Amino acid sequence: MDTIASLFSFITWPVSWVIVQFHKLYGAIFGDDTGWAWGLSIVSLVVLIRICLIPLFVKQIKSTRNMQVLQPKMKAIQERYKNDKQRQSEEMMKLYKETGTNPLSSCLPILAQSPFFFALYHVLSSIASGKTIGVIDQPLLDSARQAHIFGAPLAAKFMDSEDKVAALGASLTDVRVITAIMIVLMSASQFFTQRQLMTKNVDLTVKTPYMQQQKMLMYIFPVIFAVMGINFPVGVLVYWLTTNVWTMGQQMYVINQNPTPGSKAQEQYLGRLLKSVSTHGQVRGRTRRNTVKRVVAKGPDRNDIERKFITGLAKLGLAAQEDGTVTKSDAAVLEAEGGAAQKRQQPKRQTKAKRQTHTGAGAAKEAGADETASRTSLTKQDTPRDDKPKSAGRSAASGSSRQAKSGQRKGPQRPKHPSKK
Template sequence: MLDTILGPLYYVVSWIIVQFHTLYSLVFDKDSGWAWGLSIVSLVVLIRICLIPLFVKQIKATRNMQALQPKMKAIQERYKSDKQRQSEEMMKLYKETGTNPLSSCLPILAQSPFFIALYQVLNHIAQGKVVGVIDAELLESARNAHIFGAPLSVKFMDSAAKVEALGASLTDVRVVTVIMIVLMSASQFFTQRQLMTKNVDLTVKTPFMQQQKMLMYVFPIMFAVFGINFPVGVLVYWLTTNVWTLGQQMFVIRRNPTPGSIAFTQRQERLRAKGKIVEAPEEIEAKKAAEAARANRQQPKRQPKAKRQLAGTGTQTSTGDEKTSLEKKQPEGTKPKPAGGSRSAKSGQRKGGPQRPKHPTKK
């Protein structure tokens, strides 16, 4: 069934590989792994060059989805009890903003048929079956081609007898496949990490960021699980496309980063250093004021325990000091006035001072 559907694509993929193999046979031995391996790598490069327009659409769609996350979340909260109305509002939002949620998946979807076709072509080669334009002579040459001691058509899970029949050892095959799987997983991880750490708008916190962070760990695990079931030639294809994606993303992030991201700030600083961006006088003054305030601001120092305890008794100490200072201010030969001085002085005059004369009594 699958051969019937993808049969025409088998001819396309096999024809491209054969053409590159003919070209590389002028430099390398036609039966060598270099001739066949480089043919697969060239197939990847050709496909990815054709997919560059779709990749640009993917970048734009991803940015639009990031920008729409707050509005999408608001719609979900507003119509959480009415799923139909929620879907209608989502579609309306996509239409108004010109966003297609599937655009971010276009490069993967477009590349998948070629990936499946290559897998089937190499699987036919491993089984000794003629496929596409690969005749019996090319079939024998491809079966005996080795990359670092591993035939292109074998898998990690193949038996030792099958591997030895192709003139290789099971240890070499498994070492090569494990190294390729690790490199595939690492390249996928760094690709996703680069996207998360450098090309995400940090001013907006959205669920999209959490999803991307989760995919950063899920994809490498998927590569490790499925990689042991792919022929070495497919692993070469997959590793090459991952490395291409990593390099292509680095180029795009450096030249056209997402506004509000770390990469965007770094790009603005580079352009400013080259004199391609001239700041307004208000921005320069505001930046200088912020830097001056940052420089003058002092961080509080942590005091030792003894000083902290002394600070707790500061009220009592200050009160004693005030009393001492008051005593020093009194002139010599006088005593300091007791608390409530005015009332005490009046009472003292009544007791010790001259008495008011009494009225004479009538006799």
């Protein structure tokens, strides 16, 4: 670790200068040699760095979402050119270029923080060794070595020997308890940040190997930080815990205000937005208007959550506009209220006993109709016949009656040809 930190020694002077400036501020309040003055100086360094990295964080969010959207297309390219790796790489780069996606953008905040992290580690290691570094001269070095955070020296480590810890004016038990608590909090904050990203801010309609990899990293990263944390000085643990808490809060804000389309967070966000519109009758806030504007611009490409939101507005008698506002619409009311009434009502499903009852009643009716027809036919047969010659039509009717009695096809029959009589 010391070798890696020495590679970033060029930035140790700016880092040490920033810490010293914050130390002057907090030293005037809490005292120069207190752990609060030095600890809050490190926390303020983290906040300053993370504020400067907000644009990179925004790019990270956009890149992560674009990667999630492109996963099905990337999988199709891999399957299509699985035997031609060169063509596969070319098609991937072409896809990235067309969509404006940079796979490395998701790692930019971590890469940008790395120089400051290792520079701070180098500064704290020098303080533990009793060496001046950057703008930290001998008086500031002595003050930093006397600073304790809840009984643990700023430059002490979990794996330090008892003699080394005693030289810093502390006990080994206090150092290990404080560092262990910080390591647990650091790993837990890392896990929670990744977990809320996977459970709330991921498009649930996209099922790709990328999602499985993210789930694995959700459990691997906290273990890595826990193993590495035992070799970090207390001051570095303060830095890393602070940056994890900042990331967690930043992630929660993004999830609540700008969720990924198709995710559970988007469903909750649009539900809150619909409730706000129903209460105030308008879209309040520029961020919310931008959200409505994006939903309207998608048109038929909206997902189920966005369609549900538009339907909810219609039920309120409102219609979303292209500028992100909503207006009253009589057509939306008729569509919402009359649409359900105009739907064809499905017949009520009957039980098996009722179906059997209706079937039996129908059979009885048919039997009664056949019996009535039979009686009518017998009545007609009982009437006296006329001796006059019958016409061809009456002969055909008589023939059809006789055929009906014998079980043949009912109805008027075709008269026979004269040659076949």
